[in-house]
Amino acid sequence: MSGKSPALRTSLPQRRLARKGLLFTAPYVVLLLLFGITPAAYGLYQAFIVTKIMGDPEFSLWQNFADVLGDYRLGTSAANVALYMLTWLPALLILVFALALAMDAKRSKFAALTRFLTYVPGAITGSAAALLWLFMFSPTVSPIGPALRALSGTDATFVSDETMPLILAIMGISAGAGGWVVILFGALTGIPSDLIESAQLDGATAWQTVWHVKLPMIRSYVAFVLIVSLANGFQVFVEPTVIRAGAPAHISQTWSVNQLAYVYATGGQLNYGRASALSILLLAVCIGLAVIIIKRTNFYSLEDN
Amino acid sequence: MLRLAGGKIGRNLFFVATIVFFGLPVLWLLLAPTKSNYALSYENPMSFGSLAQFGDTWNNLVTYNDGIIWRWALNSIWYTAVTVGVALAASLPAGYAMAKFRFRFRGTLLFLTLLLMLVPQAALILPMYLEMSTFHLINTPWAVILPLTFYPFGVYMTYLYAKASVPSEIIEAARIDGCGEFGIFRRVFLPLARPVIVMITFFGVVGTWNAFFLPFIMLTDDKLATLQTGLQLLVASTSAVSGGNQSTLPIHAPEVALASVISITPIVLMFLFAQKQLIAGQAQGAVKG
Incomplete structure (x- = not known):
């Protein structure tokens, strides 16, 4: 970390590189300001605008947040999302790391086929996913009908508020695991081969290579998977909405926290301030967890230490 | 499970179980267009219908609204091409510079990139709509293309790759040889970064191709729809999924399944293709540590 010393900071090549750094990032910075910061800042501003039933909107630093936190539906939604995360995240992490490491251990044709098939469900989204999963979870028409019947004991649809964490975990793993496997496998193949070879020359077993060479080398990706998955999990919205479209009587409209935000923004009240306030609270939880992960894994360092 | 996956047999069993879990829903979707709507609900879920029935399903779909599905496909293709082109041109140099140069606001930029990756898409849709309407872009393809050119995921992946897999010594050596910074980026970094370029191109294409809420909100003209929002229009105008049967159009679950298959095929x-490229890139770009 010699670059931190003031003497080097002011040297001419360093200044030239600093200018190049700004130049290289300029197009991205423009896009970030226009399509990242601007809408986010506007959303933040909206969180402090209170919609009145009668009369003009008012500015308040706390009113929307207090209203949201006092909403009786929030507790249920938050508990639903928490239960879903506890079902889905550990299963996803174990599966994607196990798959990527198994594929890397022996790069066979069969492993490549598995990697391909793991990815395909990720391409099925929106209305197509709605059609597919509604059929999958209706015992009379589903290829896994007998298993569903054994679990629920009836022929009625398996979809309900209580089974949603399990359904969403299966949907989430089916649609999301393939992408992570590709990324992690890519990271594993990016490890310089002489590192692996020298470990093997020193007599490391396959398992020791995994624990002491491969996993430490892809440590940044562990943090990356965790942060993005946490954010996606907390924000779960499309899947419960999609499932609900086919079984409206079985699923609450505000099953997840983000669905509650959507109901604020689009429901009878058109209360965009409350929707923004809830999004900010949700984001605060995500950022809090992300900061802990970043601190723990030293994610930001310029060089690999 | 991990230890079992270590052995050859254990590993292959693990792969077989994985294939069943991920493949079964896909196989069902592929079989659905070969069956009638009735057969789909009352016959063996994993049975093959008939080629004649598949032909009927195909005709029902491509004659819907004078074959508007091909227009949706064309829209999806060109929106995606422009979006990903611009996103890559902005993301690759940014990710590289953040990993290899030390400059003011570098930390801030990294932090904002990660932060904005965490912001719920749903939370940004309305402000984005108002912004686009300020620029008079609502109901034009640009209202979908421009927001998606902001691609923090691509920047982060490039940053991680440049940091972990492109040694600073190579860049330093090129610098000593008198190569300019842009030349180093183009002739040293880009060839080495081929695996990550393929990867973020791929995820960029998938993300844009599958984008649903943005085109759903920004484009109300049926002729501007993408395959994803078109599929929604198809479902909404015929109630093919919710089970209602008020529509006289011959669009039911098998037609929707076929439209889904068409939309996921590319x-x-x-x-x-990308999988081959990735492996090829890895063979060439074997980096010495």
Whole structure:
């Protein structure tokens, strides 16, 4: 970390590189300001605008947040999302790391086929996913009908508020695991081969290579998977909405926290301030967890230490 | 499970179980267009219908609204091409510079990139709509293309790759040889970064191709729809999924399944292609540590 010393900071090549750094990032910075910061800042501003039933909107630093936190539906939604995360995240992490490491251990044709098939469900989204999963979870028409019947004991649809964490975990793993496997496998193949070879020359077993060479080398990706998955999990919205479209009587409209935000923004009240306030609270939880992960894994360092 | 996956037999069993879990829903979707709507609900879920029935399903779909599905496909293709082109041109140099140069606001930029990756898409849709309407872009393709050119995921992946897999010594050596910074980026970094370029191109294409809420909100003209929002229009105008049967159009679950298969085919083909490219890139770009 010699670059931190003031003497080097002011040297001419360093200044030239600093200018190049700004130049290289300029197009991205423009896009970030226009399509990242601007809408986010506007959303933040909206969180402090209170919609009145009668009369003009008012500015308040706390009113929307207090209203949201006092909403009786929030507790249920938050508990639903928490239960879903506890079902889905550990299963996803174990599966994607196990798959990527198994594929890397022996790069066979069969492993490549598995990697391909793991990815395909990720391409099925929106209305197509709605059609597919509604059929999958209706015992009379589903290829896994007998298993569903054994679990629920009836022929009625398996979809309900209580089974949603399990359904969403299966949907989430089916649609999301393939992408992570590709990324992690890519990271594993990016490890310089002489590192692996020298470990093997020193007599490391396959398992020791995994624990002491491969996993430490892809440590940044562990943090990356965790942060993005946490954010996606907390924000779960499309899947419960999609499932609900086919079984409206079985699923609450505000099953997840983000669905509650959507109901604020689009429901009878058109209360965009409350929707923004809830999004900010949700984001605060995500950022809090992300900061802990970043601190723990030293994610930001310029060089690999 | 991990230890079992270590052995050859254990590993292959693990792969077989994985294939069943991920493949079964896909196989069901592929079989659905070969069956009638009735057969789909009352016959063996994993049975094959008939080629004649598949032909009927195909005709029902491509004659819907004078074959508007091909227009949706064309829209999806060109929106995606422009979006990903611009996103890559902005993301690659940014990710590289953040990993290899030390400059003011570098930390801030990294932090904002990660932060904005965490912001719920749903939370940004309305402000984005108002912004686009300020620029008079609502109901033009640009209202979908421009927001998606902001691609923090691509920047982060490039940053991680440049940091972990492109040694600073190579860049330093090129610098000593008198190569300019842009030349180093183009002639040293880009060839080495081929695996990550293929990867973020692939995820960029998938993300844009599958984008649903943005085109759903920004484009109300049926002729501007993408395959994803078109599929929604198809479902909404015929109640093919919710089970209602008020529509006289011959669009039911098998037609929707066929439209789904059409919309995922390019992604699946691209994945096959990208997978080969990834392996090829890895063989060439074997980096010495």
